[in-house]
Amino acid sequence: MKLNFRKPKFLFRKINVRKVFRSILLIVFTSYILVGTLISLPQVDQYLEVEQYDLASKHDQYWKKSYILELKVSKDKKDAAIEVEKVKNVIHKRLNHFGVEEVKIVESDYKKSEAETSEVELNHDTKYLKVTVQSTKAQDATEVLISTRNFFRFYIPKDDVNFSDTNNQLAPYLVENYISTDFTRDSFRNILIKKLPTDSGTEAYFAIFKPWPHKTKAFNDMMKDQAGYLIGIKYDGFISPYRVSSEFFIDRVGSSTNTSQSSNNGIRPEFSIAVSGDKESAEVFDLLYNSGVIPVEFQMVNTEELETDRAEIDYMEVLLGVTVSVIAIIFYFSAKERRFSNKNFIFGISLLLVTITWISILKIYNIAIDLDILLYQSLILIGAGATLVYREKEDHIVDFIMLIAVIIMAVSTDGYAKLFAIGFLPLITALIVAIPLTKIYINNMNRLITK
Amino acid sequence: MREFLIDTFSIFSVYEGAILFATPFLLMILLSAYSFYTLKSRNLVYIFILSFLSQLLIFTSISYLIQYSFGAVTNGFIQIAFYISVMIWTISSSLLFSQYKEEAGKKRFDPDHVTRAHFRSILDNGVVITLVSLALMVFLSRDHRIVITTAFISSLLTLALTHLIARWLLKEKSKRKNARK
Numbered sequence: 001m002k003l004n005f006r007k008p009k010f011l012f013r014k015i016n017v018r019k020v021f022r023s024i025l026l027i028v029f030t031s032y033i034l035v036g037t038l039i040s041l042p043q044v045d046q047y048l049e050v051e052q053y054d055l056a057s058k059h060d061q062y063w064k065k066s067y068i069l070e071l072k073v074s075k076d077k078k079d080a081a082i083e084v085e086k087v088k089n090v091i092h093k094r095l096n097h098f099g100v101e102e103v104k105i106v107e108s109d110y111k112k113s114e115a116e117t118s119e120v121e122l123n124h125d126t127k128y129l130k131v132t133v134q135s136t137k138a139q140d141a142t143e144v145l146i147s148t149r150n151f152f153r154f155y156i157p158k159d160d161v162n163f164s165d166t167n168n169q170l171a172p173y174l175v176e177n178y179i180s181t182d183f184t185r186d187s188f189r190n191i192l193i194k195k196l197p198t199d200s201g202t203e204a205y206f207a208i209f210k211p212w213p214h215k216t217k218a219f220n221d222m223m224k225d226q227a228g229y230l231i232g233i234k235y236d237g238f239i240s241p242y243r244v245s246s247e248f249f250i251d252r253v254g255s256s257t258n259t260s261q262s263s264n265n266g267i268r269p270e271f272s273i274a275v276s277g278d279k280e281s282a283e284v285f286d287l288l289y290n291s292g293v294i295p296v297e298f299q300m301v302n303t304e305e306l307e308t309d310r311a312e313i314d315y316m317e318v319l320l321g322v323t324v325s326v327i328a329i330i331f332y333f334s335a336k337e338r339r340f341s342n343k344n345f346i347f348g349i350s351l352l353l354v355t356i357t358w359i360s361i362l363k364i365y366n367i368a369i370d371l372d373i374l375l376y377q378s379l380i381l382i383g384a385g386a387t388l389v390y391r392e393k394e395d396h397i398v399d400f401i402m403l404i405a406v407i408i409m410a411v412s413t414d415g416y417a418k419l420f421a422i423g424f425l426p427l428i429t430a431l432i433v434a435i436p437l438t439k440i441y442i443n444n445m446n447r448l449i450t451k
Numbered sequence: 452m453r454e455f456l457i458d459t460f461s462i463f464s465v466y467e468g469a470i471l472f473a474t475p476f477l478l479m480i481l482l483s484a485y486s487f488y489t490l491k492s493r494n495l496v497y498i499f500i501l502s503f504l505s506q507l508l509i510f511t512s513i514s515y516l517i518q519y520s521f522g523a524v525t526n527g528f529i530q531i532a533f534y535i536s537v538m539i540w541t542i543s544s545s546l547l548f549s550q551y552k553e554e555a556g557k558k559r560f561d562p563d564h565v566t567r568a569h570f571r572s573i574l575d576n577g578v579v580i581t582l583v584s585l586a587l588m589v590f591l592s593r594d595h596r597i598v599i600t601t602a603f604i605s606s607l608l609t610l611a612l613t614h615l616i617a618r619w620l621l622k623e624k625s626k627r628k629n630a631r632k
Contacts, residue, residue, distance in 0.1 A: 088464040314590065413470060
């Protein structure tokens with residue numbers, strides 16, 4: 001019997017691979033929007049009875065405190081005003097770089113108690129500054145930045161002093177055993193904080209003193225003279241001994257024998273001291289050394305715990321407000337154009353895409369944020385979105401200028417404004433990317449539905 | 452002066468004041484320099500400088516008036532209002548730049564086309580700002596309402612004034628051109 005065998009036609013031949021691929025992408029994109037919306041909706045965890053992953057707010061992390069600083073300023077009123085302003089600027093700079101959200105520094109009419117005012121000062125006047133701080137940053141580190149002057153001066157030991165005498169172990173800590181030098185913070189262009197290996201094989205953060213070019217020779221000469229010996233650095237009244245590296249000695253021998261490649265393969269030795277083993281303390285030291293010089297002596301005389309005054313914002317209400325405003329904007333543009341155009345979909349979906357991505361990231365990684373700042377970001381995001389979608393002619397220069405503006409703001413602002421700009425930068429970038437993506441999505445969706 | 456700056460902008464030191472004003476100033480310089488470099492238009496530079504200065508003036512007056520009437524915003528949030536207003540000025544200026552660039556590429560430059568297109572875009576911006584501000588303001592506390600009101604009113608006035616300055620300077624240019632012909 002002869003079998004009539006027909007070659008089967010493969011289904012693949014009839015399938016349009018491009019169309020399938022496009023459909024899969026559309027399904028993935030739509031699923032992403034649906035899942036993202038579900039994740040970013042408020043209080044979803046309660047409805048689904050799963051573990052808590054609601055948006056974490058920074059609200060409870062805030063603490064507020066005020067500090068009174070007593071400044072010993074010049075008798076001359078003009079000089080005193082300049083000194084007070086310098087102190088305010090340096091403390092503000094330190095706290096700003098540390099990321100403290102809210103700082104207020106004002107002159108205070110603080111009155112000391114009678115027991116405290118017994119000391120009679122003839123050479124200077126006393127002024128008081130009130131520093132009020134509201135922040136989520138580490139309180140101890142913030143207090144160090146406010147209360148420490150960190151003014152230093154280099155001291156060299158007197159010729160007749162023997163620091164190796166075991167009977168007088170306190171000798172290196174007594175200022176009368178040293179001679180003062182001219183090298184203070186003003187002599188250095190920068191104090192570089194860097195992680196370096198220690199003699200014991202571990203790693204620690206070191207402060208490397210980088211003198212101004214016109215002071216380099218004098219400083220290096222002093223270091224060469226003291227190579228291998230102890231010198232003193234007086235910080236805010238207390239002297240600490242540090243041993244000068246013997247590399248300076250090798251450098252001295254090298255230069256006396258007229259060899260240019262004297263030591264360390266031609267690298268000049270630099271004076272450095274170990275400051276800290278952990279990164280957080282090293283950051284504080286960096287700010288103390290490199291935020292400017294406080295010109296007068298001061299001390300903290302009073303502190304006061306205060307109630308935080310950050311108004312709590314309801315995430316649900318903010319979301320409702322944003323949704324209402326987006327719908328109102330779509331109505332406005334539909335009424336203006338007298339038809340419901342694709343632009344409305346692009347506007348709505350691109351904003352939705354950016355919002356759900358951002359909130360999902362915050363929720364999944366449990367990143368705490370300021371809800372009030374998120375509110376301001378959403379305000380300007382909607383404005384920017386409407387401009388980019390409903391403009392008459394596409395010109396990428398507008399996107400570019402917006403992006404540059406936000407980058408400048410993120411880099412050069414402080415406090416809440418910095419938080420606002422830093423958070424807004426990924427949002428505006430995502431929006432610029434999301435708009436063309438949404439256009440492609442809607443065009444393909446249209447094609448799929450209408451065919 | 453010190454009290455005025457503290458009340459209006461929450462500026463407590465020279466350093467804080469410097470960084471607050473340096474950012475928008477830098478933006479204005481960059482935008483002006485870029486437009487002069489690409490379009491060789493002095494008028495556009497004058498428009499940006501004048502509208503920026505007027506924005507500073509408007510924000511200062513509105514912030515002072517609102518805080519004088521409804522109480523001071525003691526936290527640093529008024530500075531966010533300032534940056535929102537700066538951002539809206541940047542959007543409006545970049546739109547003007549884009550419209551000017553498009554018109555400059557044509558054979559016959561007509562300043563009326565630029566000003567009309569700019570008016571349409573700032574009208575849309577104005578409506579969007581109004582709708583968003585009103586919708587969000589309902590749910591907020593007093594401090595945030597003051598901040599949003601300040602940003603909203605000063606932005607609207609800045610948009611309007613930028614348009615008027617642009618119309619005035621661009622029309623002046625076309626008048627001068629016509630007179631020469």
